[in-house]
Amino acid sequence: MERVYNFSAGPSNLPVEVLEEAQAGLVAYKSSGMSVMEMSHRSADYGQIIQEAKADLIDLMNIPDDYEVLFLQGGASLQFAMIPMNLRKNGKVQYVNTGAWSKKAIAEAKKLGMEVEVIASSEDSVFSYIPKIDASMIDEDADYVYITSNNTIYGTAYNTLPNTKGVTLIADMSSDILSKPVNVADYGIIFAGAQKNMGPAGLTVVIIRKDLIGNAADGVPTMMNYKTHADADSMFNTPPTFSIYMAGLVFKWLKKNGGLTGMQKINEEKAAILYDYLDSTDFYRAPVAKEDRSLMNVTFVCESDELNAAFIKGAAEKGMVNLKGHRSVGGMRASIYNAMPVEGVQTLVEYMKEFEAANK
Numbered sequence: 576m577e578r579v580y581n582f583s584a585g586p587s588n589l590p591v592e593v594l595e596e597a598q599a600g601l602v603a604y605k606s607s608g609m610s611v612m613e614m615s616h617r618s619a620d621y622g623q624i625i626q627e628a629k630a631d632l633i634d635l636m637n638i639p640d641d642y643e644v645l646f647l648q649g650g651a652s653l654q655f656a657m658i659p660m661n662l663r664k665n666g667k668v669q670y671v672n673t674g675a676w677s678k679k680a681i682a683e684a685k686k687l688g689m690e691v692e693v694i695a696s697s698e699d700s701v702f703s704y705i706p707k708i709d710a711s712m713i714d715e716d717a718d719y720v721y722i723t724s725n726n727t728i729y730g731t732a733y734n735t736l737p738n739t740k741g742v743t744l745i746a747d748m749s750s751d752i753l754s755k756p757v758n759v760a761d762y763g764i765i766f767a768g769a770q771k772n773m774g775p776a777g778l779t780v781v782i783i784r785k786d787l788i789g790n791a792a793d794g795v796p797t798m799m800n801y802k803t804h805a806d807a808d809s810m811f812n813t814p815p816t817f818s819i820y821m822a823g824l825v826f827k828w829l830k831k832n833g834g835l836t837g838m839q840k841i842n843e844e845k846a847a848i849l850y851d852y853l854d855s856t857d858f859y860r861a862p863v864a865k866e867d868r869s870l871m872n873v874t875f876v877c878e879s880d881e882l883n884a885a886f887i888k889g890a891a892e893k894g895m896v897n898l899k900g901h902r903s904v905g906g907m908r909a910s911i912y913n914a915m916p917v918e919g920v921q922t923l924v925e926y927m928k929e930f931e932a933a934n935k
């Protein structure tokens with residue numbers, strides 16, 4: 576069966592080797608005689624799958640011992656609520672507004688009665704840059720400072736972290752987790768929905784410093800308390816078994832392919848192919864401030880909506896799909912996560928050149 580180059584922002588493409596491996600064991604996993612989908616999450620076979628996935632993630636991200644890795648459900652969106660529910664001390668929190676996903680997180684914190692200060696925002700220019708955070712903006716009494724490390728819709732990313740003067744930093748890494756090494760110790764919580772760079776939807780990974788667990792108020796529902804899941808090693812209830820299995824295969828694929836340092840190199844190479852071309856032409860415009868460009872989501876536009884539509888249609892005819900920008904910004908967006916091969920990006924740029932020549 577023919578595969579396309581899938582530039583979807585998420586759920587997005589997975590490494591073919593991973594899909595093939597899952598396919599080989601889909602009906603009967605190893606000697607178990609059943610699919611991973613059919614297995615009890617308490618079985619020995621599944622115990623090994625989930626523990627290996629956790630160990631491989633710890634290894635890949637070099638996660639220190641004083642952090643817990645949780646495999647949860649509810650999407651990144653549930654974390655927007657779980658974070659304020661679990662980290663409330665003074666009730667004051669600081670957010671950086673870099674787009675729709677930050678805004679949703681801000682709305683949840685407000686709903687939960689937190690005193691939310693938006694310390695910086697790039698809403699004034701359709702979130703086309705990452706606002707500068709000065710240490711003087713940080714309130715040392717804040718329970719945490721919250722950022723969205725990569726903004727999937729607009730194609731911006733933090734290329735340097737704000738100095739939060741020791742206040743706990745929380746990062747939504749849904750669209751750039753595992754794309755490059757990060758120093759986990761810089762963060763109190765890193766969280767991400769799996770469906771962009773880790774595996775299929777249904778799994779949410781939370782990496783949390785252990786001292787932030789166990790502080791939720793009595794009224795916090797059991798399933799929304801990090802302690803519930805930490806105490807039960809992500810087995811309080813049935814975890815998203817198949818999604819964890821698939822993410823585990825992706826972790827092994829990453830380890831085999833140079834780990835996160837290797838990924839960063841390839842991701843920089845892929846992004847440079849696109850950005851270098853965009854910088855060399857006036858036919859397309861790349862709206863994001865250069866220093867805040869994302870390695871994962873590359874946004875660009877033609878001069879008119881008609882040209883954008885023709886570009887997207889022509890690309891699909893050539894086997895490059897899901898290049899339409901988010902409905903709130905229009906234009907094009909190429910999501911080039913870990914699983915997108917260099918050839919996919921090269922093919923896209925070849926097509927961009929042809930389209931330019933034909934429509935200039």
Ligand code: PMP
Nearest residue numbers: 650651652676727747749750768
């Ligand atoms: N944060 C970011 C940065 C995202 O891109 C997304 C999904 N597109 C979300 C949060 C929401 O994730 P979920 O659908 O897993 O709730």
